[in-house]
Amino acid sequence: MRRVLVTRPAQDAAQWVADLQAQGIAAEALPLIAITASPSNQAALQAARERLAHPPAFYRAVMFVSGNAVEHFFESNHAPALTGKALAALETRAWTPGPGTARALLQRGVPAECIDGPAPDAAQFDSEALWARVAPQVRPGDRVLVVRGASAGEPPGLGQGRDWLAARIHAAGGQVDFVVAYERGAPAFDAPQQALARRAAHDGTLWLFSSSEAIAHLGRALPGQDWAAAHALATHPRIAQAARTAGFGCVSECKPALADVAAFIKSCP
Template sequence: MPRVIVTRPAREAAHWVQLLGARGVDAVALPLIAIGPCRDAAAEQALTQAHARLAQYRALMFVSGNAVVHFFEPNKALALDGQVLAAIKTRAWAPGPGTARALEQAGVPPGCIDSPAADAPQFDSEALWQQVSGQIRPGDCVLIVRGRSSTPQGVHESLGSGRDWLARQIEAAGGTVEFVVAYQRGAPHFSAREVALAQQAACDGSIWLLSSSEAVAHLAEALPGQHWGAAHALATHPRIAEAARAAGFGTVRECRPALEDVVASIESAA
């Protein structure tokens, strides 16, 4: 069975390496997105204001597990107990099982969490909306908790096509949307060992498990001039598969981001 390169941010990558290892898959973490808190005063003030206004939101939509971790970060002065959401009847929306798991770990009662059905074709904003569209009434406000990306030119708060689409659906239903940045994404800083691992995995039959278009871009930036024609990618969303093909991956397959589907796809490639 081929080795799998898990490219999620460090926290999720470690979890996936453990899950895959338990299924007999040789997996190694090579995070392609670095995650950290937003340290500028404006971002911290906006987050504090969002904490203070929780009861005014119909729902909080978390774009990822990292959004959850940094929104409920224990060392913040206004750290929240997830049970607060149940008391004020604010829903917590998760686009996939990883985010839902992070919410439960933060103390949010499972009964307060909405996420796509376990058998949904994709775990994304579109699948989430199928579950939560009936919750929105005219005048309701949804807070979308997201990250922002840092680049050599500075930082930018890209919505992502899924979040942008979700915001339009909420507004079409008569609701309003606010955004708050809870963490910052950036390109990884590869060690010499990680560069060697990536170069080897580009041509030795390893399967790159890709779960973010941004991660694909970071990989291309980290290894300029690397030829990817012999590389194999397993993408967990059509948009990510498109980015992998554009980056030059010779073999690109798609699968649902659920563990069973990922393992089945890896086994079929053996």
């Protein structure tokens, strides 16, 4: 069975490595996205917390783009009055793009009956799959808060007007607010990590990608590296295309759920 490199941010990667290893898969973490707090956006983030912490309900729903969005939004030292149960008491729905984010919400005390996301057997875990489940909730005049990350150095408003989910909400008569909870940046490889990455470019290792941004960071970390002999497993068609563009010689796709990823890996010769 192939060795697998999990390229998610460190905290997410650690959980995935543990879950894959529990299934007998030789998994190792090589985080390709660094997650940091976003000091420049703290005022807006705190204002959003306060709007949610006190009745009446200001938002119909809060969409958390990732588990990291959940963790940074519910930081106890910043939001002492805001808990998952308080969110539920305000009758505000919690939207997620996939099961990892839903798990983070459950860990923060949000009741399962208040969380909406794609079906467990959905073909993809993304905004499109989420919207298929939550579209009937949005009524004219409703507001939705999107808690997201931003690439380091990205202006706070970049991309908001072009966001696919926001466009759907606007079309339904709703309004969307965005708040940046954390920043995504490139990792700083140490010497062992660089050596690991270069070996994995040609030794049959399976690179597990869940982000196109991670692939871009890898290219910048190892300029000039030949990826023609490298194998990538992507959890979304857009990510698969990014891997092909980066030069990966073999690119496969599978559904993003852990069970599907594990089954694919076990099927590899």
